Amino acid sequence: MLKLIGVETFYGKIKALHGVSLEVLEGQLVCILGANGAGKSTILKTVSGIAEAEYGSIEFDGQRIERMDADDIVRLGMSHVPENRHVFPELTVRENLQMGGFLITNGTTFSSRLEEVYSRFPVLKERDRQLAGTLSGGEQQMLAIGRALMLKPKLLLLDEPSLGLSPILVSEIFETIKDLHRSGVTILLVEQNVNQALQIADYGYVLTSGKILLSGTYEELKKEDRVKEMYLGEGKYVRRSRLWGT
């Protein structure tokens, strides 16, 4: 469904991605892990057309998209929920969802999508007429996801959806992600909660300094010392032989 080959992205003269290749198959939930500043968000931005790939190719649903504008990529059936939510603070909850459905021109389709989002996140319906900027962090995250679901995307890009949320809300968001995955949405997820993310993911990529370091299933990655060290909070792994050895 999504395939990146040798993607390089720059911010001015600074290279943020050094030839990233990865693949997401239809129906999969794929997770990108990596420290702060590794380039995880940059991958998602490059895929969705906010940032431009200087080199390499990006194929989505059989089409090359690396030169397209963000709004044209959305039309192909990809929605990106950016880091830090980016709801429109001065618009109401409903208006935010209306903007999520900007491309829907049919009134009945729009209403039924709106109802679907409201039944998934009832709190949004309660807060219908409230300005999005006045919502709590968790509610804003639900709005950001709900807004992206208005177009029923084939591929959903989620950038740290649990960032800054309380543990209860984090598991709620993860439930939502699992549920979306079950219902057949292909998902590319960037997460800090590595343990939780890998448990629900079909496949994971580990990114350091703009390069893919490792990739594999949860079971495979779990065995990797480097992953345990960096992300699974099991302390520093040092091979015994190294402690004593030459």
Added chain:
Amino acid sequence: MNELFPGLAQEIVSGVALGCIYALIALGFTLIFKATEVVNFAQGELMMVGAYVNFFFITIFLDSLGFGNWPSFILALIASIGFSVLFGVFLDFAINKPLKDEPVFSMIMATISVAIILRAVVALIAGPITLVPPSPFGNSVIRLGSVAISTLDLFIILSAVILVSIFYIIFNKTRWGLAMQATAEDPMAAGLMGIPVKKVYRNVWIFATIVATIGGVLLAPRTLLDTNMGFLGLKAFPAAVLGGFGSIPGAIVGGVILGVVETISMGTLSFHFHWIKEINDVIVWIVLILVLMIRPVGILGKEEVERV
């Protein structure tokens, strides 16, 4: 006292009419700033160009084709709006696209240059003389008791109210209007919704050009037509700041207040207090400074809230 009232009432109406023009220019200016973050110092010149183009169309319809006063006025207005659409597309291409992400300083230099170029081009084509645009109202007045109000002023006020109402509905109730607001708030997120951000920017420039043109069409019969008319557009800045910079209702309120203050100080006040005549040119700025001392964010401006 019974001398004072009719004079003052007339001045207030006349001031509101002038203020409506300021409001229209400030509206276009604020809209462009909010949506694209371009500070357009050529907004007054857009009004001037619109007024000249309208004059050109009116003379065609009136003199060459021999239509009546009103049909000529309306046809010329429609033709001028048509021109504004094309002109807006051109400005988006010539100003917005190249300047959007440049530093404010280059942007200001560039839009000031555009203003000067527009003045020069119009002077070149139309000649350096002052033109007297025909108006379907002539000098007619409506009398309410002892108060005589210019029909043109009433027409200006009415047109501005209609225009602002249309704008309000488009901006708040339509899909494209909401998309404009969303783009102004967060262009990146707007793009992720599938909102064609570049088209929104273009629409904003078209809209601001249309509003400026209509302002010019309304103003020209009041002030006569010359290429320095655009300087009046500079009043859009104190108007916008007075109302609250970046606030659209603020631009409108600020414009109207400015027009009234200016007209009254030029009329009744300087008649009774001669020293006011001396400071007439700066009275607007004095009011501005006073308002900002009491309320730095302007009348309708919002306190900036730090977002976490």
